[in-house]
Amino acid sequence: MSPRSSAEKAPPLRAVPRATFAMPPKKDQTPVEDVGAAKFGRVKNNLRMGIVGLPNVGKSSLFNILTKQSIAAVRGIHRRLVRARWDFETTDDGREKRPTQENYPFCTIDPNEARCPVPDERYDYLCDMWKPASEYPAFLMVTDIAGLVRGASSGAGLGNAFLSNIMATDGIFHVIRAFDDPEVVHVDDEIDPVRDLETITAELCLKDMETVKRAVADEELAVKKNPTMKLSALFKSTMERVQEMLSKNLAIRTGEWNTPEVEMIKEKLPTLITTKPMIYLVNLSKKDYVRKKNKWLPKIHAWVKEHGGGIMIPFSVEFEQELFDLGDDSALVEAFYADNEGSKSALPKMITQGYKELNLIYFFTAGEKEVRCWTVYNGALAPQAAGVIHSDFERGFIKAEVVAFDDFKAIATKPSMAEVKEAGKYRQEGKAYVVKDADIIQFMFNVTGKKK
Ligand SMILES: Nc1nc2c(ncn2[C@@H]2O[C@H](COP(=O)(O)OP(=O)(O)OP(=O)(O)O)[C@@H](O)[C@H]2O)c(=O)[nH]1
Ligand SMILES: [Mg+2]
Numbered sequence: 001m002s003p004r005s006s007a008e009k010a011p012p013l014r015a016v017p018r019a020t021f022a023m024p025p026k027k028d029q030t031p032v033e034d035v036g037a038a039k040f041g042r043v044k045n046n047l048r049m050g051i052v053g054l055p056n057v058g059k060s061s062l063f064n065i066l067t068k069q070s071i072a073a074v075r076g077i078h079r080r081l082v083r084a085r086w087d088f089e090t091t092d093d094g095r096e097k098r099p100t101q102e103n104y105p106f107c108t109i110d111p112n113e114a115r116c117p118v119p120d121e122r123y124d125y126l127c128d129m130w131k132p133a134s135e136y137p138a139f140l141m142v143t144d145i146a147g148l149v150r151g152a153s154s155g156a157g158l159g160n161a162f163l164s165n166i167m168a169t170d171g172i173f174h175v176i177r178a179f180d181d182p183e184v185v186h187v188d189d190e191i192d193p194v195r196d197l198e199t200i201t202a203e204l205c206l207k208d209m210e211t212v213k214r215a216v217a218d219e220e221l222a223v224k225k226n227p228t229m230k231l232s233a234l235f236k237s238t239m240e241r242v243q244e245m246l247s248k249n250l251a252i253r254t255g256e257w258n259t260p261e262v263e264m265i266k267e268k269l270p271t272l273i274t275t276k277p278m279i280y281l282v283n284l285s286k287k288d289y290v291r292k293k294n295k296w297l298p299k300i301h302a303w304v305k306e307h308g309g310g311i312m313i314p315f316s317v318e319f320e321q322e323l324f325d326l327g328d329d330s331a332l333v334e335a336f337y338a339d340n341e342g343s344k345s346a347l348p349k350m351i352t353q354g355y356k357e358l359n360l361i362y363f364f365t366a367g368e369k370e371v372r373c374w375t376v377y378n379g380a381l382a383p384q385a386a387g388v389i390h391s392d393f394e395r396g397f398i399k400a401e402v403v404a405f406d407d408f409k410a411i412a413t414k415p416s417m418a419e420v421k422e423a424g425k426y427r428q429e430g431k432a433y434v435v436k437d438a439d440i441i442q443f444m445f446n447v448t449g450k451k452k
């Protein structure tokens with residue numbers, strides 16, 4: 001049987017949207033660096049970020065905007081695709097039928113979970129080039145979590161329930177309130193984002209401390225029961241260091257750990273919260289966001305730096321909401337930008353950074369039928385990447401035909417690989433190939449081989 005290619009045998013897929021967000025400035029194609037806490041992360045392709053913070057800081061408001069944005073992006077692409085092929089459906093009285101939220105259930109998985117399209121101009125470029133029948137961007141999964149209060153680790157508020165929700169995520173968007181509004185009560189009365197950072201960090205560290213203590217007790221019990229076993233020096237030293245950091249309110253991800261220690265933490269303490277990557281989102285008033293000034297920003301920045309560093313993204317629920325409410329009327333949007341010193345939405349940056357912190361990348365498949373982003377963890381080998389499309393592709397993997405997006409863009413003038421092949425940029429890669437971000441790939445596979 002002759003080998004088949006992934007383009008011939010892709011499973012049936014539905015048309016999904018392309019992000020309509022503005023793109024941040026394009027960076028050069030340097031390899032993705034190994035980011036922060038990624039070393040503690042799970043090696044999985046569907047990872048999620050959870051929105052965490054004190055009550056009333058704007059978590060659900062942010063989540064709702066992200067969800068509405070995603071639905072709007074879906075609508076936009078739907079309309080574009082449909083228009084390209086046949087007239088847009090109209091209602092009995094001749095008005096254009098608007099796709100409704102119910103048509104796009106995949107944006108909101110449940111009331112607390114959204115799939116946010118990852119904005120990427122490379123993907124847009126491929127869609128514009130191929131004009132495929134269906135388009136499928138990469139998505140970042142985001143979960144809204146209820147507010148955490150002081151004492152949550154010992155059961156205050158909904159306490160442990162929140163913390164177990166956080167445990168189930170792979171990365172954290174930590175929302176911090178730096179907007180003042182007498183109408184919106186602060187749990188601790190006064191606005192003080194640095195105190196809030198301390199409160200949340202302390203709760204997360206306390207919860208982790210509980211996890212470590214339990215793990216140590218379990219291990220000691222196992223040794224007691226089985227005299228042939230003994231606590232390894234690595235176990236003891238790692239657990240001691242973990243406890244030492246937590247007792248000082250320091251997140252485990254910010255420590256310097258060697259590979260055996262990382263492995264030990266992953267094996268014995270898989271549910272730690274403070275190993276997860278964290279992005280700090282500072283919710284400002286619209287006024288402060290636009291003028292890029294707020295008295296707390298330098299203090300928050302200093303705190304983050306002292307606590308192991310991390311990405312801090314200022315944003316404003318108020319600004320995002322107003323911008324979103326303008327819809328896709330470009331004249332109104334331009335006027336809004338002009339009125340607000342050219343400030344743009346911070347949501348695209350949140351999504352792309354979230355994706356990056358989770359150590360995820362995507363490769364493309366591109367053809368007339370479909371242009372699609374496929375998410376893999378950074379470091380995935382070609383057969384594993386093939387397996388994301390279909391398990392047969394991984395089982396029967398023969399080779400991957402690969403061109404880097406930048407090479408394709410520089411060479412191809414039409415939706416075909418012919419020019420790229422001629423220029424010698426169409427590579428044949430085998431099982432040991434590590435997939436790179438934005439590779440355009442076609443897999444060759446043969447499934448007649450025995451199941452391994
Ligand atoms: N003025 C102002 N109000 C905001 C802003 N962000 C959120 N709010 C208001 O703050 C209140 C609480 O916002 P939510 O988004 O529900 O807060 P939350 O963090 O999800 O709160 P919990 O779910 O209780 O933990 C709402 O009345 C929002 O309208 C903002 O940027 N400026
Ligand atoms: Mg909420």
